Every structure is written in structure tokens, then in C-alpha cells.
Amino acid sequence: MKTIINRIKKLSFSILFIVALIGCDSKNKESIKDTQKATPQIALSVVIDSINSEISNGDYGLIDRFMVIQNDEVLADYKYKQDYETIVQKYDTTNHQYNFNSIEWHPYYKQTELHSLQSVTKSITSILLGIALDLNEDYNVDNKAMSLLTGYDNDFLDKRKQNISIEDLLTMRSGLQWNEETDHNDTTNDCFMLESSDNWIEYILSKPMDTIPGTRFVYNGGGTVLLGKIIRTITGKRIDHWAEEKLFEPLGITDYYWKETPDGEIDTEGGLYLKAEDLAKIGSLFLNKGNWNDKQIVSEGWVTTSTSSLLKNVKPQWQSVTGYGYQWWIPEYTDNGKTTIYSANGYGGQYLMIAPEHNLIIVFNGWNINDEPEKSTYRALQDRIIPALKHK
Template sequence: MKELHDRLAETLREGRIDGLHAAVAVRGGETLLEYYGVGEDFVWNTSLGVVEFGPRTLHDVRSVTKSVTALLYGIALGDGLVPDTGAPLLRQFPEYPDLAADSARAGLTVEHALTMSLGLEWREELPYDNPTNAEIAMELAPDRYRYVLSRPVVEPPGTRWTYCGGATALLGRLIADGTGQPLAEYGRTALFAPLGIHDLEWTTGADGVASAASGLRLTPRDLARIGEVVLAGGAWDGRRIVPAGWLDTMFRPRLPTGWGGEYGYHWYLETIAGHRVVSGIGNGGQRLIVLPDLDLAVAITAGNYDDPDQWRTPVTLLERVVLPALG
């Protein structure tokens, strides 16, 4: 759509979407917008230098990975391979009997991991190059799962949403245990390959375990395709990929976030310009935005890592470029 591209060009000239690396908007199977820019990029904290982005350039999606992990949990749950959401969490980690014996942790369930309401101390608001950031500390710990589950108890589980990559790491472990496959391998067989997504990477920690919280690298086109399967109710090319009931469950508001939206099962829920929006959000301005009433999926990658105002680029792109052009 020419109007979309004109709006994008104008907004770029105005400097309102600085740091934008790429954007793909798809509606009803039709690509409405596809943009690629130039900028410095990183794999986690390792600089790739200045990159000229294109349709086949992989990009960190950072914590959008969390939302994909939740999709994978639902697929595995539909096949009876992982515990139900109400299952006691510590029962799934029998190697930690001392933690299971702690009455303050006895009420933890899988759902508390899915809603990031574990009630455990977790500080992830620090920059991700800071070893005291809880996710980085988890990656540096000799046992990531014990690190998460042994954090000090600060409130009863289910009380409050607290952003926690450790919760996602626990889900990744449950998927790997239940399916008998490493998380990245299960992701390929259960989700990516059925969607025709073959060119991807899943960054691992020092222990060789794929980061369920922030490790995925995808092309923007393929990120948008994940949004398309969500819009299609979990079906793709005549095949059921994600149980439709899981999508309904995953997108049900559970807890308020600290910034005004709500949280489901590892997806953010809000209203923008009168439209219901479900999103996966990652550090730097990474977004997978799904607007069901418009049958619209928007994938955005950007380089504004650790910037407090990183949210402005994807939100501005949606509000000033995409939505006005759709009427």
C-alpha cells in the first residue's frame, strides 16, 4: 500500500521511529508493509556491527521469545506432554527436595510461571549487561532452575505480576522434559517447520540450554507469520498447529502490568486506538503485535536496547503509520 509506505517515510524523516531495523505488516495473508533499514545490532550483548537488514536477515526478538515459548507450552499440553497449568511447580523439579519442603513455596503452580506471579524476588529492570540483572545472574548461575526456584519469597504466589525471565526458563525446562527434546528442537518440529519457518537460531547459555526467555532469532517475515497463525486460531495450511482453546486461555487477562496493560500467559493485552491488541514484547523495541479485529499482524525489530523510551518506536509505527492507513 503506497499510503503506508508514504506514512512510514514521513515518520522516519521526522525522527519519530529512530532505531527501527525492520517492519512487516500482514493482513488477511497480504503483506501491506515491508521495510528494512540499517543500524548496529547485537546477539544478546555481542555487537554485530552495523547491519544492512533484509528479508533474510535474522534478528534477536529478545523477550518475544517468551510469547513463543508459551505457544510451545500449549502445543505440548494439547498432546499431553507437559503438566496442566494447575500442577504443583516444584513437583516437576524433584531434584530440589529442600525447596519442595518449604511451605512458603508449596503453593507454586505452572500457572504462576505462565503469569509471572511466582512471588519470588526478581529484579530484571537493570540493563542486561549488568550481572546483577536477575536474568543475567540466572544465566551465570551453575544451575539456572535452582537459581530461580530458590529466590527469596516476597509474597504469596499469584498476588502480583513481576517481570521474570526465570519463569520462562522453568517453562522451557518443562517442555524439554515432557517432550524428550531440547526446547529449540521441539520448537522446530512442533511450530516452526509446520509454518514453513526453517531459517532461525535459538541462542543458548553457557550450559548449552536454549534461552526460553530471550534467545530466538527470526526474520521479521517469519515473526509476522507466527502472528498470522495466532490470527488463524492456531491453524495453518489446513493443519492444526496450536490448540484453539489454548489461544483463548493464553489471551485471557490475568494480572495488571506495571505500565497499564494486562498480562495473560506470557502475552501482553491492551487496547490501542480502540482495537484489542495482543503482543509479544522484547528489549530494544522488538514486537509481535496482533490485532484480531483487523486480522492484522505486525512484526517490528529495532535496536533501541536498554533505552527507557524503546517502546516509542513500535507504538508510534502502529499508531501513526499502520492504523491510519487502514482507515
Template sequence: MKPFLPLLLLISLLSANAQDKWPTQAWPKNSPEKLNLNPDSLAALDRDFAAGKYGNVDGMLIIRHGQIAYEASYSHNYAELYKQEAVEKGGLNATDPTGPYNYFSAWWHPFYHGGKLHTLQSVSKTITSMIIGVAVTRKEFPDLDTPVLSFFDTTAVKNIDARKRRMTIRHLLTMTAGFDWHEDLPYSDPNNSCSQLEASFDWVKFTIDFPMSDEPGKVFNYNSGATVLLAHIFRVATGRDIEEYAVKHLFEPLGINNHFWKRSPYGLVDSEGGVYLEKSDVAKLFYLFLKNGKWEGRQIISTDWVQQSVSPYSKFGPNRGYGYKWWLGAYGNKASEVTWGGNGFGGQFPIIIPEYDMVVVFNAWNVLPGAESRNYNPNFLTQKVLNAVVEYQQKKK
């Protein structure tokens, strides 16, 4: 894996090269050409999406230098597409078939009640990390090395051993909690630990009772339950609901006035996959990180938290890393060429490309087994967007 550019250097590059534009009220728009992008390349990708080449893509948004360069939305009849699956019990429809955890219900997915708010699925984890970053910046959240069990009545927790006692908030943030969790199975498989979590009543108890398999901090193991525990810890530590806190201290300052956030049957915010937003508002959250946590001159999230979040706590695969619920991907030959992004089930991919001062957002709803093989993934989408930059440069020669 090629080294990641030290983040402080990246931040200095961004501060030197980017002109701050604040889309609090609305994103300004400009032509691709004026933003140094080839419109023909973006239009070709638009046509491929519209033709269904990459499955059920719902929308894309390309932002450069704080301005919308290209935006498109696509319509699909999900009630008809997933009509049969919506009434058949399985890993993606394990509870009430009319409820919010039937992933084939067109009333709930991918758009909330048929409106404009699109499910973000596990991008909700990245947003949860952002909210914690706000609380840390405001000095209203515990030290990340605080043991997780200090927020529980340990007499009611199962499978406690020395490893579980050593598990900290930081381990939950970095997917290194050490639980014997199995989310590597397809989500349509009822044996997937996350599918079992969402079919349970008390998600916090379901997760904290899980037995341990590894020493915390040693092994990356993707675990949606870990983010559920963060919502619980947030409520216990701050006395505030994490959604309520987000609205006041994150959403409203950015001009995000419309959202929906699912809750577990027990009432806790679904921090692992429950956020719905319009793609333009998703872009605001990620633009905040591109701008090092600052918005209209106000430091919403500290630069230190941004740096920690997008530093690779774990490295795996040829060019990938993971920070505080941020996916990191190296895409070029230079150490600075690293994307920061979220990754949600069905094809939710907001991506920051710091080197090019870009934020891009893609939404889709490819949820049937095998749909992920359509070559619609963050690496592919990043390259497609950057092709527009390269082709513009070649065109100008």
C-alpha cells in the first residue's frame, strides 16, 4: 500500500489552493468547463447511469471549488422492481414487512416515503463520527480511551472478559472492538450479525452481550453494532440524544433543514444506518471536512478531529485504509492522491477528493445479491470523475 500523505500537508495544500464558498443556503452552480471538467465525460457517465449500465443508480452530484459542476437524478419504480422480495421474509426483510427494516419496501427505501430524502445506510456511521467530532470539539464528550463498559451496568452484560474490559470508545470508532461479529456475509443472509441485530428489539444489549474474539485495537472487523454502542454512549455521557445534538450543532449551522433518522425498536437512534438526506445536504457534510471542519469562519469540528478521522488507523487491501468511520482510498501515483469517503449498502458513496478540491455524491439501490458486481464502487466512481479532469487538461493542450 502506497503511503498516505501526512494530513497536515494536505490541509495546507487545501488552504492555499481552495477558495472558500459556503453553500449554507444553496450550492452555487457553474459549468463543468469553468470548473476545469470535461462536460462530455460527465455526460457519458450520466448516460450510462440512465441506461442502467450500473444497476439502479438514483443520483449523482459533482462539486468542485464549492460549486455544482454536474447533477443528475434517475427514476426507478422500486415498488414494482422489488415487489416479490418485499413480501418474502429474509435477511433484508426479517421483521415487519411494512416497517423501516424491510429493505424492499418502496415506502421506506431508498427514498423516505417517496420523497427526496435518500437512505444513506452506513454513511450514517460516518455522520455519527462527525457528530462525535462536534461534541469532542465542544468538550462535551468523553476521552476516546474511556472503557466502553464504564457506560454500562456490568452486572447485566454477558460474556465479559479481560478483552471486553479493555475495549474503548476509540476501538468502536475504528472497527477494532474485538467482538466475534460476522458482517462479512451478504446482508440477505439471516446469519449476518447486522441482520440479526436489526431483527432484535434492544440493539445495544444485543451488541454489548456479544462474545469477544480478538484483543481490542488489533483486528479490523466491520461491525455495525459498534456504532449502535456509540449512540448509547453519547446519550449516557452527554444526556442528549445524538440526533437532537446533530440538528443543533451540525445540521442547522450548515443549512441542513430536512432529514429523517430511523430508530431502533427500543427507541435509540439508528446510528449505524438510519440517516436520510438529500444528496446536496450530504455534500455539505463532506464539504465541511474538505474545509478542515470550518464553516463560514466558525470551527464546527476541530482540525485535529478531521486529521484523526481521515488518518488510516487500519490499512488493508492494495490501496485502502479506515479511520474514524471514514474509508480512505489511494487512487494515483502520488501519496497525496487519497480519497476520504463514506460507504453505504446499496451504493451510497459520498467521496472527498482533496487533491482536486472536489466532493462527489452517488446514490443507488442495488440491494439484491450479486448487484455489487456491476463495477459500481468508490474506486470506479473516483476514476470516472477524475477522467473528466484529465480529459479537460488534454483538451486544453
């Protein structure tokens, strides 16, 4: 299997042909549609061109990168320059890694090409846990989490807390009392308070229970932080070192950054920075069911379960039927539960979206944190790109 990075370095003639098609004028596009002679590939190139134009016009707000990859071919790779230094002048620009308007940290890390992934980090944390469980048969998702989180000043007298399993954390059903649905700058938001605390794990473990584990979905980044610590317990390695050895190095990802928390752990709920082309490699790994260059990085079973709609309709307020797996969102699935699209989603507009039926990967990086754009990149795959592929 040829890797994404090789494709980026040397595009084939067919890709250049598609890029040429992308540049066709609107009159030609309408002619194509009117005569009903467009192939799905041409229809896709027209849609890509349209999305790119709308991004350039500002319809999607602040977008930094837009990539489309199909069958290991890079069909589109657009970079957009935003003047964040000017944009954030009206906001607090204190230079701190958890101030989202600090241009030293967001959306790029210190003027590099490393882009904040925010909660896409959760999906990668899940992959790293899957690798750890694949390689350590003494542990599985049914293990109780608290027994793997020793050394903290919490007695876990509530038996419900003692019964939280690894799978409960993976599926956001820990039962811990947690509020992460308000604006991130809301000082009552648990994610805000977590990121303001000196000891993240102590903060999470101190939260009371409000329901039985495994019964109710509540979005909870703190649970993913606990998963990062559990990976350290299982492997004996902090997650950044585990990631380098077991995921990044095999995929040829050499440039990355992780935020470190005040207590010397790693921010596994939102602290990873990657280049967009390296994020696309994660998508390629999953499209190939955990295999990379004939080496199984993470088990096929973990990939399948992670991207299955284990929980259904978890976000009815999104006005779409959205499922959830092991730290992966399932924006679209069939009546019989088959996943047709799955995605890793992050604050500000970070999306790694995958449509297995079409062997398609979409990457968006953006930074829409202060204003709501007219159009949503989250809907671009379902509403525009896949319909183009079904064009007849």
C-alpha cells in the first residue's frame, strides 16, 4: 500500500487531470450538469471547487486546510492564510496554552504547521488504548477503571464510581457528574475548570456520581484524560512516548506536539498538534482496518468497534442522527447499524471524516471559536461530497 505522504510528494497524472477539472469555469460546470454527462469523478471535482471557492469567500469562517483523499490519491489540498494576529486583537491574548485566543498556541503551535486538533485528540487516544490492550492480554475494556488509577487522594466510597469500566469511559457513559455543554469560557464548565486546575486527574476523580455507569451518554473530556493515565498504567509509558513508539513512528509521523498538564501528564482530551497530512494518515490507517504497509498497527476488531454506532442518536440537538463508538463520532449509519461515515471531531472545526464505502478521507482544520460561520464544514461530506459521488 502506498502511503499518503508519498502521494502528497508525487501526485500522479490522474490527480493533475482532476485538479485541472477543478479549475473549470462555472459555465462549463452548468453545461456538464445540464447534459447529464458528468461522471461521479467530474461531479466530485466540481463540488470540491465550489467548496474551495466558498471557503475563500469566507462562507465557512476561518478555515486553515481542506484535503480530499480517495483511493490513496490526493484529489485536493488547499491551504488558507488567516490573519489571526489581527483577528484576536479584540480578545484576551494572554500567552497560555489553554487560552484559545493566544496565537502562540492556537490554532498553530508557535508559528509552525502543527495545527491544534482539540478533541480529535480523543480519537487518537482511543487508538493508543486499543494498541495497549492488543499487546497486553491481561487487560480489556471490561476492566474497572478505578483499580488502574491508584495513588490519588480519593477513596471512591461511592460503589458506582468503583464500577466505572474502561468501556464506560470510552463511550462517555462514566456516570460522573460533568458539564461540558456550555461555552468553553463559562467558568462553570467542567472542561474550563479542569484546564484551570493544578492536578487534572485529582479534579476528575473528585467529581461525584450522578448516574449508574454505562447507562447515559454525557460528553466528558475528563474521562479521556483518565484513559490516558490508564494507558500509562498498562504500558508503563506516558502516552506521548507510547504514541511515538507504537503509532507515529510506524506511520512516519515525525513532527508533532502534545500539551503537558501541570501534574506532568499529557492532555489526552485535546492537546495534540499534527500537520493535516499526518492526520490524513490516521484516516488511511483506519480505512485499511488498522493496517499500514502490511503491518497491523491496531487490531481490525478495535477499528471496527471504535467506529460502530454503539450508542445511537446521542446528539439529537444536532438535528441529525449521530452515533458514538470508542471516542469516534458516527454522523451517518443505516437502519441496521452499518457505519457509512465516521469522524473525529474537534473544537473550532477540526474534522477527520471517513466514508469507507467510497474509500474517502476528508480533513478540515479551522478555528471558528468566536463567531458562527454561515456554513458548516461538518456537513460538507454528507450534504455535498457524497451526493456528488452518487451522481449519475
